[in-house]
Amino acid sequence: VGHCWRTIFRSCHRFSSNFVNCNLATQTFTVFLISNSIIHLALCFGVLYLSYVERARQHRWRCSDVTFHCSDGVLRQQWIQTIREQLTALTSRPKHLLVYINPYGGKQQGECIYEQKVAPLFACASISTDVIVTEHANHARDHLKTEAELKKYDGVVCVGGDGMFSEIVHGLVSRTQRDNGVDQNSPEEKLVPCSLRIGIIPAGSTDCICYATVGINDPVTSALHVIVGDSQPMDVCSVHHNNTFLRYSISLLGYGFYGDVLADSERKRWMGPARYDFSGFKTFLTHHHYEGAVSFLPATDILGTPRDKTRCRAGYVTLPNLCFCSIPEYEVGWGVVRGKFLAINAASMSCACPRSPMGLSPAAHLADGTTDLILVRKCSRFNFLRHLLRHTSKDDQFDMTFVEVHRVRRFRFTPRHCQNDSELDLRENGKQLFSQICRDHPACSCSPAYSSWNCDGEILPHAAIEVGVHCQLIKLFARGIEEQPLFEDLANPQCAL
Numbered sequence: 001v002g003h004c005w006r007t008i009f010r011s012c013h014r015f016s017s018n019f020v021n022c023n024l025a026t027q028t029f030t031v032f033l034i035s036n037s038i039i040h041l042a043l044c045f046g047v048l049y050l051s052y053v054e055r056a057r058q059h060r061w062r063c064s065d066v067t068f069h070c071s072d073g074v075l076r077q078q079w080i081q082t083i084r085e086q087l088t089a090l091t092s093r094p095k096h097l098l099v100y101i102n103p104y105g106g107k108q109q110g111e112c113i114y115e116q117k118v119a120p121l122f123a124c125a126s127i128s129t130d131v132i133v134t135e136h137a138n139h140a141r142d143h144l145k146t147e148a149e150l151k152k153y154d155g156v157v158c159v160g161g162d163g164m165f166s167e168i169v170h171g172l173v174s175r176t177q178r179d180n181g182v183d184q185n186s187p188e189e190k191l192v193p194c195s196l197r198i199g200i201i202p203a204g205s206t207d208c209i210c211y212a213t214v215g216i217n218d219p220v221t222s223a224l225h226v227i228v229g230d231s232q233p234m235d236v237c238s239v240h241h242n243n244t245f246l247r248y249s250i251s252l253l254g255y256g257f258y259g260d261v262l263a264d265s266e267r268k269r270w271m272g273p274a275r276y277d278f279s280g281f282k283t284f285l286t287h288h289h290y291e292g293a294v295s296f297l298p299a300t301d302i303l304g305t306p307r308d309k310t311r312c313r314a315g316y317v318t319l320p321n322l323c324f325c326s327i328p329e330y331e332v333g334w335g336v337v338r339g340k341f342l343a344i345n346a347a348s349m350s351c352a353c354p355r356s357p358m359g360l361s362p363a364a365h366l367a368d369g370t371t372d373l374i375l376v377r378k379c380s381r382f383n384f385l386r387h388l389l390r391h392t393s394k395d396d397q398f399d400m401t402f403v404e405v406h407r408v409r410r411f412r413f414t415p416r417h418c419q420n421d422s423e424l425d426l427r428e429n430g431k432q433l434f435s436q437i438c439r440d441h442p443a444c445s446c447s448p449a450y451s452s453w454n455c456d457g458e459i460l461p462h463a464a465i466e467v468g469v470h471c472q473l474i475k476l477f478a479r480g481i482e483e484q485p486l487f488e489d490l491a492n493p494q495c496a497l
């Protein structure tokens with residue numbers, strides 16, 4: 001027994017000092033905290049094997065093993081029973097998951113990443129899975145919307161990028177609204193939150209949702225967040241045009257620069273993730289601006305502003321905002337900005353990604369019911385480059401005379417020249433007109449009348465849109481970015497999950 005305790009205590013530092021509370025006189029003990037980290041327990045010839053989650057550098061999590069020897073059979077049984085009881089008490093952990101793999105996302109490694117890195121971990125944690133490798137775009141969305149037997153599952157996992165995640169969100173949100181008789185076409189309707197959590201195994205080009213909710217794009221780390229049953233609520237924006245539902249957005253709604261980058265990059269999918277840099281460079285040189293009016297409802301009843309130095313981190317709790325405000329009621333508080341813009345961006349979360357580790361709006365929150373509306377007015381190429389460059393450092397990209405940022409609950413955009421339903425025709429005519437003019441004056445610097453909205457990596461068919469934020473409509477298997485412990489501290493008790 002003495003040897004057993006020594007082994008345990010030698011291992012304690014890896015979990016927590018509270019790992020074992022032992023009374024040697026009565027030989028009673030309790031195990032706590034550690035159970036959060038354990039993902040597998042096995043007994044073989046009197047030896048107890050535990051697999052557990054351990055933190056590594058830069059928000060990475062890894063799976064490790066520890067072995068306990070105990071010659072006392074009764075004590076051994078007590079240990080196993082206690083740990084099993086603790087594990088059973090962890091009801092937030094998923095047991096059965098529905099997994100969708102996009103074999104064509106990012107560098108087309110989705111299937112390989114899942115088979116080699118994720119499936120073995122799920123098996124080790126006794127999680128059963130139904131796996132669907134998608135055969136075409138919107139396969140996962142339509143399956144979730146109409147066919148999937150959702151009652152069988154504790155969560156849905158997607159292996160792919162932001163586009164694949166967006167499919168899952170559209171499938172789940174639409175299904176939930178249909179099941180609850182909610183009309184998605186009404187912009188004022190309060191949507192019903194989805195009950196199933198979503199896991200993202202990053203295998204795309206940007207993977208911004210994963211990066212901004214976990215802190216790193218690493219399939220093993222994301223799989224471990226699913227296994228331990230983390231839960232991170234997230235805001236979702238609904239986008240409408242003339243009382244018709246268009247799409248949901250979770251990360252970026254971008255008109256002008258990011259719309260044009262996406263439109264150009266879609267034609268270069270064969271380039272893989274590098275297409276964004278190529279199209280980004282090209283769009284930067286093109287330097288188009290767009291005219292229009294942005295009206296918005298500022299979020300006045302919240303703590304924090306987009307210019308704060310605070311960041312949305314794990315453990316930051318926001319109460320769900322129960323008032324999804326109907327437009328007429330709040331018409332009074334709306335502000336309007338008119339002008340010529342290089343970019344109009346709405347970031348419902350930081351949009352941090354490897355290209356921009358702090359993101360488009362570093363202080364944005366994942367689940368506060370607001371989106372940060374960033375307006376970049378027409379300026380010189382040099383100034384726009386300065387603004388873009390600040391996304392790659394800690395400098396404040398909003399501290400420039402041509403940039404303004406508002407934390408809002410709703411907003412509308414109306415492009416200049418926009419007239420009701422004929423907007424699309426105008427868009428086409430506008431393009432023709434523009435190309436005609438530019439053929440006639442090749443050196444002119446005029447811009448086309450319309451850009452496109454980049455809605456989480458999808459192009460929207462209308463320029464005039466109305467957007468509302470739905471607070472905490474979905475939940476992810478994540479916990480937000482954790483404050484990073486020093487590497488020396490990783491073996492410290494405070495580092496228990």
Ligand SMILES: CCCCCCCCCCCCC/C=C/[C@@H](O)[C@H](CO)NC(=O)CCCCCCCCCCCCCCC
Pocket residue numbers: 161162163205206207208251252258261262276277280281284351353355356359360385388389391392454455456457458
């Ligand atoms: C000078 C370097 C400046 C770098 C500035 C980088 C800022 C990058 C901010 C990225 C924000 C991504 C937000 C996430 C959006 C996702 O829902 C969506 C779907 O995956 N991804 C994109 O639309 C993909 C959007 C990808 C946009 C890439 C833009 C690259 C710009 C490059 C400009 C080069 C100018 C060089 C001049 C010499």
Ligand SMILES: Nc1ncnc2c1ncn2[C@@H]1O[C@H](COP(=O)(O)OP(=O)(O)OP(=O)(O)O)[C@@H](O)[C@H]1O
Pocket residue numbers: 101102103104105106107133134135136137138139159160161162163164165167203204205206207208457
């Ligand atoms: N089997 C498939 N064949 C073709 N397209 C698919 C298939 N499955 C999913 N898709 C579509 O592929 C698009 C891109 O996928 P995904 O988001 O996984 O990768 P990505 O675009 O490289 O990454 P990111 O969105 O992070 O930039 C998605 O919009 C999705 O609808």
Ligand SMILES: [Ca+2]
Pocket residue numbers: 235347348349364365366367368369370371
């Ligand atoms: Ca938000």
